[in-house]
Amino acid sequence: MRLAWGPIALWAALLLFPLLVTVSDSAAYLQDVGTTLILAAIGASAWNIVGGYAGQVSVGHAIFFGAGAYVPLLVYELWELPPLLGLPFAMIIAVLFAVAIGLPSFRLTGHYFSMATIAVAELVRIVVSNWPLLGEAIGIQGPATPRGWWDLIFRSSVPYYYIYLAVLAGVLALTYAMERSRFGYYLRAIRAGERAARSLGVPVLRTKLMAFMLSAALTAVAGALYSFKFGFVNPESGIGILVSVQMIIIAALGGAGTLYGPLIGALLLIPLQSATNTLWGGGGSGLTFIVYGGIIVLLARFEPGGLIELWRRVGAAAFARPKRGAADAS
């Protein structure tokens, strides 16, 4: 493809970033922002499978992220096991939630699915906030000091950065393969028109459900990665509505339903968010909502396809003018 140099440069920059910023005075801060960025890109890429490709806008992905964040810390709290061992259970729980939400709500079309996901996510958040086993509103903690490498506790954020980057590469490789498979074509067909997809033999309900399950499992991985680094989760940071909204905004900003859209969205939004947090400190936490709201308005009004679509339309037209007559035949 003609854009092949773009991804190569992007991955090279991501690989070298933590090393390049060591020359800066605020290396640790920049590395930390980078780590947050990659994690956000993983979450948004996972959301993208069902929300982008299949066009089923879930506003409840915080449930899966929360499952991913809580379960590893819970297996430590209960049995002193390394949090990493909780990951497979977190993924299973996330998939079960996806089936429980998707099976009834995917039969309905329109916004019912989105509304169902919001409702269940808020319900889960309230239940967790009142459940002593899960630390109620205070949350739960992982091991304070590492008992071995398997506890994945590092003082610097650089090891996390590379672990996250490897997972992101895995998620994007999976998405890339999916895009080119029958499953990927079926997801895009469903997004474009369920009735037409059905008429071509696409098993719509099953395909949507599988996408939701896959997306949920990968989002749980993002949640687990979060808990490994922070060693602590509470209802707000694990299952709060902002967790879901952030995934949507990032994916939509870059371009929902495209391979690199979520990563590009994260590259823009996370530094912006970190900068505003630094500028205004804790007092600016409400600002996140304003930024998110502003992005939604701009995207909805000017470019629903996100930045990648903008590039395809404006950038591609400027660089390679299509031949006249080729574009408007019949």
Next chain:
Amino acid sequence: MLLEAESVSRAFGGFLALSEATLGVERGEIVGLIGPNGAGKSTFFNCIAGDLPPTGGRIVFDGVDVTAAPAEEHARLGIGRTFQVPATFEDMTILENVMVGAFLRHHRASDAHAKAMEVLRLTGLERQAQQRARSLGTPGRKRLEIARVMATEPKLLLLDEALAGLTPVEVQRAIELVRTIHATGMTIVIVEHIMEVILTLAERVLVFNQGRTIAQGKPQDVVNDPKVIEAYLGHHHRRRRARKAEP
């Protein structure tokens, strides 16, 4: 008999949109469904396509009872359909649109791609393969819908007003396409309200009025049936036919 629809009815609440329609289609036939707006032909069409389960009667396709089967099952069994208002996948390229259809019988992407290219050549969309569907006009979209469904390798092709909204020149091109497809041995059921299209294409027509079939037979015979003329064609058509008959 490829398709047998027996006394198919469909009610919407208390309104009987379709009442006891019966149709048998032999392999290789082209059958036309005609009638004024609201006559029940589209309802009947959607019952056969599996979009609308009938509230009465029975539909057997190729020996399988499909009366209550969902639309995707119809596609799998070999009933392909197009839509009255084209429902192409706008953001996908024309090739990708057709590949979605091809994936039904070819699970590997490379096989689906080969099948899609074959269909694009047949339907004359090859040159536009890499364009997005949204770049096409109405005739192109209708053509793409036919290509997409042909890629599912149907045994029966249902065309829902595939020629409506086209200019006379485009109609001619579309008729050629339908003929080309029919020449491959395809069985076709076509809903149409442009009489001349039905007269030139269909071997047999079924005329609907107010939810019932009021006549069926060869197009030439049907247009001369007084019931049909009164219910559907009206005086206008009789005059036009009389004019045409003059030397």
